[in-house]
Amino acid sequence: MELSPALQQSAAVDRPTVGDWVLLDASLARIEEVLERKSLFKRLAVGARNEIQPIAANIDTLFIVTSCNEEFKESRLERYLALCADAGAMPVIILTKTDLADDVDDYIRRARGTQAGVPVEAVNSLDPDSLDGVRSWIDGTTTVALVGSSGVGKSTLLNALAGRRLAATGEIREDDKKGRHTTSHRELHVLPTGGLLVDVPGMRELGVAEISDSINTVFNDIEALAMRCKFADCRHETEPGCAVLGAVESGELDSRRLSNYRKLLRENDLATMTVAEQRSRGRNFAKLVKTVKEIKQNRNDS
Ligand SMILES: Nc1nc2c(ncn2[C@@H]2O[C@H](COP(=O)(O)OP(=O)(O)OP(=O)(O)O)[C@@H](O)[C@H]2O)c(=O)[nH]1
Ligand SMILES: [Mg+2]
Numbered sequence: 001m002e003l004s005p006a007l008q009q010s011a012a013v014d015r016p017t018v019g020d021w022v023l024l025d026a027s028l029a030r031i032e033e034v035l036e037r038k039s040l041f042k043r044l045a046v047g048a049r050n051e052i053q054p055i056a057a058n059i060d061t062l063f064i065v066t067s068c069n070e071e072f073k074e075s076r077l078e079r080y081l082a083l084c085a086d087a088g089a090m091p092v093i094i095l096t097k098t099d100l101a102d103d104v105d106d107y108i109r110r111a112r113g114t115q116a117g118v119p120v121e122a123v124n125s126l127d128p129d130s131l132d133g134v135r136s137w138i139d140g141t142t143t144v145a146l147v148g149s150s151g152v153g154k155s156t157l158l159n160a161l162a163g164r165r166l167a168a169t170g171e172i173r174e175d176d177k178k179g180r181h182t183t184s185h186r187e188l189h190v191l192p193t194g195g196l197l198v199d200v201p202g203m204r205e206l207g208v209a210e211i212s213d214s215i216n217t218v219f220n221d222i223e224a225l226a227m228r229c230k231f232a233d234c235r236h237e238t239e240p241g242c243a244v245l246g247a248v249e250s251g252e253l254d255s256r257r258l259s260n261y262r263k264l265l266r267e268n269d270l271a272t273m274t275v276a277e278q279r280s281r282g283r284n285f286a287k288l289v290k291t292v293k294e295i296k297q298n299r300n301d302s
């Protein structure tokens with residue numbers, strides 16, 4: 001659908017995305033306005049343009065889908081959880097392919113460790129009887145988005161919940177268990193039992209920017225430990241009396257979790273600067289265009 005000139009010129013994050021409510025013009029062919037969003041899941045797309053891209057709007061609950069095999073990575077879950085906290089949506093971690101794992105409880109335990117209190121549901125999407133836990137998060141009034149790497153079984157879960165084939169599914173590669181991007185665009189589905197589900201294709205890049213508060217929300221256990229460090233400005237590197245390093249030492253805190261926390265904060269800081277720079281460059285360019293127009297206008301007037 002066509003966008004109004006104002007929307008065409010607005011930042012990517014302000015342009016319509018799946019889940020948005022919009023106002024159309026009289027011909028019903030052009031989007032004039034995007035209505036205020038109650039939540040927005042977005043990411044930083046790295047590449048030619050460092051730009052924040054909207055992924056899904058007005059989502060109540062985010063199903064962060066991961067499978068009980070080599071694909072499972074706590075650090076990726078923590079990244080999704082930070083983006084979810086920033087979106088203003090409720091996270092639920094869904095572990096799929098329980099039929100393929102020997103020790104499902106261990107996956108559940110590790111998933112629970114990624115954020116205090118985060119709900120975790122485990123399913124075998126090929127067995128409809130295993131879906132009750134997941135169903136309890138869906139009702140006629142909720143909008144859910146399914147996110148996660150390609151091949152984890154988002155579309156398979158969607159079909160299982162619907163009881164019929166709404167979306168195509170695809171095989172994964174045997175060697176690394178990765179999918180082949182079967183779902184190619186975001187699509188909103190209505191479940192026969194009520195509830196809206198957005199199937200989001202697997203994304204390779206999930207950049208973070210401008211979300212340091214949300215990163216701290218996910219890692220609030222580390223924040224709490226840091227309050228007990230001897231020095232108020234402790235960087236938890238080599239300082240004496242560091243409670244964070246002490247917790248790693250005693251086994252209370254995973255060193256992987258601490259490194260990922262640091263990595264996300266660093267990445268976020270750098271990206272936040274880049275985005276701010278780009279924004280001011282954009283503003284300067286807009287100013288330049290305006291000045292040139294004014295000069296031309298003057299010339300024509302005289
Ligand atoms: N054994 C088993 N296989 C599953 C399960 N869930 C999904 N699969 C299989 O995993 C493969 C990938 O599933 P898809 O649903 O296409 O994955 P997707 O997450 O939608 O992938 P993209 O659309 O590429 O992002 C298919 O072969 C499914 O049959 C499960 O719970 N158990
Ligand atoms: Mg899919």
Ligand SMILES: [Zn+2]
Nearest residue numbers: 229234236242
């Ligand atoms: Zn410290």
